[in-house]
Amino acid sequence: MKAIKISNLQKAYGSTLVLKDVNLEVNSGEIIGYIGPNGAGKSTTIKILIGMIPDYEGNVEVMGLDVKANPLEVKRLIGYVPENASLYDTLSPMEYLRFLGSLYQLETDQIEEKATELLRLFALYDQRDDRMTTFSKGMKQKVLLISGILHNPKVIFLDEPLSGLDANAVILVKEILSQLKHAGKTIFYSSHIMDVVEKISDRIVLINKGTIIANGTFDELKSQRETGSLEQIFNQLTGNNEHVQLAEEFIQVMNR
Amino acid sequence: MINFYLKILILLSPIFLRLGVNFEQLLAIVEVKLKMDNRRARFNQWNKKQSESNSTFFLTLGLYFLMACAFSAFIYFSASIIAIYSLIFAMMMFMLAMTLITDFSAVILDSNDNAVLLPRPIDDRTLLIARITHILIYLLSMMLALAIPFMVVTMFKYGVLAAISFLIISLLSLILIVFLTNIFYLVLMQFTSEERLRNVINTFQIILTFTFMGGYRLVGRLVNFDALMNGIDSKVQWWYFLVPPIWMGNSMNIIIKHEFDATKFLFLFLTLTVPFMVVFLVNNVFSGVFNQKIAGMDIAKRQEKIPNKVAKKGLIETLSGIFTGTSMERGAFEFVWKITSRDRKFKLRIYPSLAYLLIYPIFMIGTAGGVMGVLYNKSSI
Numbered sequence: 272m273k274a275i276k277i278s279n280l281q282k283a284y285g286s287t288l289v290l291k292d293v294n295l296e297v298n299s300g301e302i303i304g305y306i307g308p309n310g311a312g313k314s315t316t317i318k319i320l321i322g323m324i325p326d327y328e329g330n331v332e333v334m335g336l337d338v339k340a341n342p343l344e345v346k347r348l349i350g351y352v353p354e355n356a357s358l359y360d361t362l363s364p365m366e367y368l369r370f371l372g373s374l375y376q377l378e379t380d381q382i383e384e385k386a387t388e389l390l391r392l393f394a395l396y397d398q399r400d401d402r403m404t405t406f407s408k409g410m411k412q413k414v415l416l417i418s419g420i421l422h423n424p425k426v427i428f429l430d431e432p433l434s435g436l437d438a439n440a441v442i443l444v445k446e447i448l449s450q451l452k453h454a455g456k457t458i459f460y461s462s463h464i465m466d467v468v469e470k471i472s473d474r475i476v477l478i479n480k481g482t483i484i485a486n487g488t489f490d491e492l493k494s495q496r497e498t499g500s501l502e503q504i505f506n507q508l509t510g511n512n513e514h515v516q517l518a519e520e521f522i523q524v525m526n527r
Numbered sequence: 528m529i530n531f532y533l534k535i536l537i538l539l540s541p542i543f544l545r546l547g548v549n550f551e552q553l554l555a556i557v558e559v560k561l562k563m564d565n566r567r568a569r570f571n572q573w574n575k576k577q578s579e580s581n582s583t584f585f586l587t588l589g590l591y592f593l594m595a596c597a598f599s600a601f602i603y604f605s606a607s608i609i610a611i612y613s614l615i616f617a618m619m620m621f622m623l624a625m626t627l628i629t630d631f632s633a634v635i636l637d638s639n640d641n642a643v644l645l646p647r648p649i650d651d652r653t654l655l656i657a658r659i660t661h662i663l664i665y666l667l668s669m670m671l672a673l674a675i676p677f678m679v680v681t682m683f684k685y686g687v688l689a690a691i692s693f694l695i696i697s698l699l700s701l702i703l704i705v706f707l708t709n710i711f712y713l714v715l716m717q718f719t720s721e722e723r724l725r726n727v728i729n730t731f732q733i734i735l736t737f738t739f740m741g742g743y744r745l746v747g748r749l750v751n752f753d754a755l756m757n758g759i760d761s762k763v764q765w766w767y768f769l770v771p772p773i774w775m776g777n778s779m780n781i782i783i784k785h786e787f788d789a790t791k792f793l794f795l796f797l798t799l800t801v802p803f804m805v806v807f808l809v810n811n812v813f814s815g816v817f818n819q820k821i822a823g824m825d826i827a828k829r830q831e832k833i834p835n836k837v838a839k840k841g842l843i844e845t846l847s848g849i850f851t852g853t854s855m856e857r858g859a860f861e862f863v864w865k866i867t868s869r870d871r872k873f874k875l876r877i878y879p880s881l882a883y884l885l886i887y888p889i890f891m892i893g894t895a896g897g898v899m900g901v902l903y904n905k906s907s908i
Contacts, residue, residue, distance in 0.1 A: 323645045346648040357642035359559065361566040366559075373555040374647045402566070 272335045274299045274426055274457035275320065280329035282315055289315050291481040293329070297459065297474075299425075302452050304472030305461040306501075308509055311478045313461045314354065317428050320459070321351050334425060347375065350424035352416050354431040360403040364390055364414045367403070368421060375422040382421070389417045393440070408435035416444065426457045433464060445471060469501040479509050528585055529561045532664055548653040556644075556657040557664070564665065567630075584665075588672040591622060595676040602680045608783055612693075613776030619673045620700050620772055626669055627708045628731045670701045685783045692782045696775050702802040703771060706809045713809075729871050733878050774798045 275297035282290040290312045297303050307313050318324045319331060322342040331338045333345050359367060365386060372382030390399045393413045403411060412435045420427060433441050448458060448471055462468050468475060469489055477485035485492055485508055492504050506512065533554060536543075543550050564584040598618065605611035644654060674697040682690035715727060768774075777794035780786060843861050851857040867873060 321646050323641075343648045343650055346646060349646075351646040353642060353646075355642075357639055359563055359639060359643060361563050362559070366562070370555055370559045371643075371647065374552055374644075374649060376551065 272299075273297060273332070274301070274334060275459065276330075276332040277316075277320075278330040280316070280319065280327060280331060282312075282319065282324070282327045289481055290319075290327075293478075293481070293483055295476060295483060295486070297457060299457050300452060300455050301473045302448065302458040302460060302471055304468035304475045305459060305478065306463070306465070306468055306475065306505065307478035312481045313478060314430060316478070317351075317430055317459065317461060321349050321428055322346050347422070348425045350419040350422070350427040352419035352427070352429045352432050354434070358403065358411060358415060358418070360406070360411070363398075363400045363402055364395060364417075365399045367414065368418060371418050372421055377422060385421060386417070389421070390414075393417065393443075409437055409440065412436055413440065420451075424456070426459065427451065428459045428461075430461045431463065432460070433462070433467060441467075465500065465502040465505060475501065477505065477508055484508055528582070529558060529565070532561060533558060536660070543656070546652070546656060548656050549650065552649055552653050553657045553660065556649075556654070557661050560657075560661045561664070584668075587626070588668055591669065591672040592676065594622075595673045599676040599680040602677065602684060608780045609773075609776045611776075612779040613770075613773045615677055615772075616696070616700055616775040617770075617772035619670070619697065620704050622673060623666075623669060623701060623704045624708060625731070625734070627666075627704065628711070629728065630665075666701060666705060670697060673697075689779070689783050692779065696778060696798060699798060699802045700771065700775060703805060706802070706805040709809050710805070726871075729874070733874065768793075768797070771798075771801070774801075 273296050275295065277293055277295040280290055280293040281288070293312075293316065305313055305316070315324065319327050320333060320338065322338050322345050325339060325342065327339075334348050336345050336348075338345050359370075362370070368386035368390075369379075369382055372386065373379070377385075387396070387399065390396050393416075395410060395413060398406070398410070403414065406414070412432070416432060419429070433444060436444060445467065448460070451458060452473075460468065460472065472489070474488055475485065475492060476483055485495075485504075487495075489501065492501075506514070536554060536557065540550055543553060561584070565582050567583055598615065601611055602615075640658075674694060678690045678693050678697075681693050774794040774797045777791050778798045781791050781795055843864055847857045847860040847864075851860050867877075
């Protein structure tokens with residue numbers, strides 16, 4: 272059973288086709304790096320996979336379950352760490368995590384214990400009862416990360432999980448992702464930060480303008496394109512070659 | 528205090544279970560939403576601490592209750608039933624409408640909800656009913672805080688039947704206001720994007736603050752207390768049929784004095800039917816649009832280019848050119864001008880004070896009718 276199986280996925284917003292015939296398979300225990308320019312359809316794909324957007328054409332299965340037919344079961348199995356730290360910020364981290372834990376019908380003491388421990392590991396123990404309105408983006412991101420995995424999901428979706436984190440937290444999260452993979456979790460990781468994606472992903476999937484234009488390990492992609500880093504491959508595949516010229520012009524104008 | 532509400536919900540749990548919802552999840556959601564209501568900052572000029580308060584909601588309820596208590600004394604002193612009850616219903620409807628408009632965006636249109644709750648295993652029905660329950664708790668609390676003092680006084684002066692009728696008519700007025708506000712929001716959303724919507728809501732918050740500050744003066748001017756106290760019922764004017772509080776005041780009259788005539792019956796009829804007509808309208812005509820709009824607001828935000836363009840392109844620059852010397856002065860001029868005309872928080876704090884400053888002299892000068900006038904006249908007799 273594949274962890275994720277997408278066949279002929281299509282999604283339109285009004286008259287704009289945001290996703291055109293997306294096909295993708297992910298095995299259990301794989302880390303997939305999902306990259307693409309802004310507006311390519313990354314967030315939409317993830318939202319469809321986690322059942323947030325029930326209106327689409329095609330077939331989407333997570334852990335063998337059809338997302339359209341069994342949205343609740345799918346949501347119990349997956350964890351989602353969204354990009355823009357949107358949470359109930361008048362609450363404290365402990366209140367927020369307690370609330371979410373109860374939605375997954377976890378035991379109260381279990382939630383209490385887990386949440387406190389996880390907050391401590393992220394150096395947020397002292398702020399666990401402070402309102403999150405006073406939190407920096409990085410702190411909120413940490414709480415979001417915890418809220419995404421508190422219920423021990425099998426498949427974890429992360430949308431720009433490292434944004435706003437300081438250097439220590441970034442290293443910690445990278446290590447956590449790698450450990451999660453060893454624990455058999457499947458990780459679907461969407462990001463702009465190429466070197467992280469390059470290093471931790473088993474496979475890289477590149478989406479541009481609603482279709483997948485590359486899908487393979489980093490080595491496979493390299494051999495196809497004969498160039499160096501993921502960044503350069505990305506630029507090539509998305510037809511973006513003007514950055515050198517633009518940078519030069521930028522400096523010229525500044526010097527005037 | 529929140530636990531009190533939760534206990535009531537637990538008592539009503541058979542109803543919820545019969546509706547097919549996950550009751551534990553519903554309780555958790557309602558509890559969290561009430562907690563957040565308590566922590567939402569109210570726009571208050573005097574009490575700066577309110578953004579750190581833990582019981583904003585309950586304080587507001589307390590405030591409304593006290594206001595109603597103070598006002599309810601007039602029931603005793605007024606011989607004219609129509610006048611006093613029309614006034615009471617007007618006040619209640621106004622307070623409810625203002626509160627709804629200012630809090631509506633947070634209570635009903637909360638787009639944070641989608642990001643937090645949609646990825647969790649909650650079925651649609653539980654979520655919808657949890658939201659409705661929360662809104663009902665919120666609205667009924669507001670209404671009861673205002674209505675109970677009046678009800679009690681009504682009961683002492685006019686009997687139990689009158690008191691119960693008052694409660695029922697209050698509920699009808701609540702329904703009317705809720706759905707009128709709903710229509711108001713739908714119309715707004717039709718014509719504006721989310722950004723402008725916030726600006727409009729902000730304007731209403733300013734009006735609300737201003738009303739609190741100076742409204743009581745206005746009442747003294749508009750209402751002829753002499754006639755009120757002495758029970759001179761003026762002739763029914765055509766515009767009475769457009770003003771819901773007056774329908775309700777007349778309905779109370781029918782119930783208390785048993786004065787049955789055609790006009791009064793018409794008022795009673797309006798009181799009983801218009802709220803439901805409005806519900807029908809919203810349900811059938813507007814609701815589909817409403818849900819689409821809320822769901823689409825998130826997505827539309829990214830698709831459209833919200834016209835946040837600067838309107839006055841040349842004006843500020845021309846003015847700054849005239850009034851300032853160095854480029855630093857110029858920069859400061861333009862900066863202050865733009866901030867004072869655009870910054871929401873600033874406007875919310877300052878504009879009510881400015882408005883009050885302008886209106887106060889008028890109040891002082893022209894007090895022919897109203898409380899001041901009555902006292903003056905009486906004292907000179």
